[in-house]
Amino acid sequence: MQPQPIDTIFSEKRKKIDFAFNEEVVNVFSDMIKRSAPGYPTIIEQIGRFAPLFAENNSKIYDLGCSLGAISNALRHSIKTENTEIIAIDNSAPMIEKASQFFQLQDQVHDGLIPIHLKHDDITQVDFEPASIFVLNLTLQFIEPSERLALLSKIHQSLLPTGALFLSEKTYFHDPEEQAVLDDMHLAFKRANGYSELEISQKREAIExxxxxxxxxxHKERLHQAGFTRVYQWFQCLNFISIIALP
Structure with a gap:
C-alpha cells in the first residue's frame, strides 16, 4: 500500500486564489480533511452505524458532495438491504475519478456490497429518485446560500417517510465568547496536527x-422550512456538528 500523500499545499508563500477541489487538493484530501476537521473520522464511522436504521429495500441512497467516497464506503459496509444502490455525486471531476478508482479496486476484493454509481454533477441540478437516506457531509457549506433551501426541499420531497438526512457542517456560534474560545481550540487542533501559522492563514484566506x-x-430553521419535522444535533466536536433530519 502506498503511503498517504501529506498536505503541504500552503506550506510555502503563494499567490492568493480561491480554494478549489482540483487535482492538487484531491491528491492530499484524505490527509487534509483529517488534520483540519475535528471529529471527521467519528462522523464517518457513526453515520455508517446509524444508516441501517433508516435504509429500506428498493430505494436509493444519496451521498451528495461525496468527495473521495468515505461516507459511501462506510454505508456500503453497513447496509444490507436488497435492491439498494448508492448514488455518489460530486462536482469535482478529479474527486470522482479518484473515488471511482478506489471503488473499482474494492469491488475486486469484496463480494456482496451494495452497488455504487458515481456521478460528476452539480447536486443542485440533479433530479433525485425516491431514497431512504441522503448524506450531505461537509457539503452544504460550499453551496450558494441562496440555493440551500431549494436543495433541502428537493431532498425532503424525495425522501421516503421513514428515511433520514444526515447533514454535517462547520458552524459558527452567536455568542461571541463561545465563538472565540472554539476558534482558538480549532487553531490548536490544526497546530497539533502539524500545520504551521503560514499554512493556517493561507488556507483561511483561500477558503473564506x-x-x-x-x-x-x-440550519435547523432552514430544515424545518424545507419540510423536515424533526431536526436533532447528534454530534459536536469544537465547531463541527452533525445533524439528523427526519421527514
Whole structure:
C-alpha cells in the first residue's frame, strides 16, 4: 500500500486564489480533511452505524458532495438491504475519478456490497429518485446560500417517510465568547496536527469566499422550512456538528 500523500499545499508563500477541489487538493484530501476537521473520522464511522436504521429495500441512497467516497464506503459496509444502490455525486471531476478508482479496486476484493454509481454533477441540478437516506457531509457549506433551501426541499420531497438526512457542517456560534474560545481550540487542533501559522492563514484566506458557514439555529430553521419535522444535533466536536433530519 502506498503511503498517504501529506498536505503541504500552503506550506510555502503563494499567490492568493480561491480554494478549489482540483487535482492538487484531491491528491492530499484524505490527509487534509483529517488534520483540519475535528471529529471527521467519528462522523464517518457513526453515520455508517446509524444508516441501517433508516435504509429500506428498493430505494436509493444519496451521498451528495461525496468527495473521495468515505461516507459511501462506510454505508456500503453497513447496509444490507436488497435492491439498494448508492448514488455518489460530486462536482469535482478529479474527486470522482479518484473515488471511482478506489471503488473499482474494492469491488475486486469484496463480494456482496451494495452497488455504487458515481456521478460528476452539480447536486443542485440533479433530479433525485425516491431514497431512504441522503448524506450531505461537509457539503452544504460550499453551496450558494441562496440555493440551500431549494436543495433541502428537493431532498425532503424525495425522501421516503421513514428515511433520514444526515447533514454535517462547520458552524459558527452567536455568542461571541463561545465563538472565540472554539476558534482558538480549532487553531490548536490544526497546530497539533502539524500545520504551521503560514499554512493556517493561507488556507483561511483561500477558503473564506468559498465556504460560507451557518449556525446550528439557521440550519435547523432552514430544515424545518424545507419540510423536515424533526431536526436533532447528534454530534459536536469544537465547531463541527452533525445533524439528523427526519421527514
Amino acid at each position: 469566499n468559498v465556504m460560507r458557514i451557518d449556525s446550528f439555529e439557521i
